[in-house]
Amino acid sequence: MIKSPFATGAALMLALPVMAQAADFAAMDTNQDGYLTVSELQAALPDLSEADFNAADVNADGVLNEAEVAAAQAAGIFPSDDG
Numbered sequence: 790m791i792k793s794p795f796a797t798g799a800a801l802m803l804a805l806p807v808m809a810q811a812a813d814f815a816a817m818d819t820n821q822d823g824y825l826t827v828s829e830l831q832a833a834l835p836d837l838s839e840a841d842f843n844a845a846d847v848n849a850d851g852v853l854n855e856a857e858v859a860a861a862q863a864a865g866i867f868p869s870d871d872g
Contacts, residue, residue, distance in 0.1 A: 814855050824852035834867065841866050 817825055817833045827842045830853065845853055845861035853861070862869040 814858055824854055825858065826852055837867070 813833075814825070815821075817829055819829055819832070827837075827839055830842060831837050841861075842853070843849075845857050845866050847857055847860070858867065861867040
């Protein structure tokens with residue numbers, strides 16, 4: 790089976806936002822524990838309120854994982870890289 794360059798390029802374009810999000814999450818996760826605290830997130834997003842953080846913390850454990858950050862971006866609680 791021959792794959793077209795277009796299909797390969799399209800797949801890469803779809804993957805880039807996910808890869809960028811993961812890189813941004815890792816950069817914000819200053820202690821590299823796999824979670825973001827309110828202070829780690831506010832260092833990257835100074836205008837973020839604790840209320841917004843708490844709205845994103847759906848399991849109320851006091852930290853955000855990558856899925857919670859992605860959901861908050863999709864819901865418009867946090868800014869996203871795709872505009």
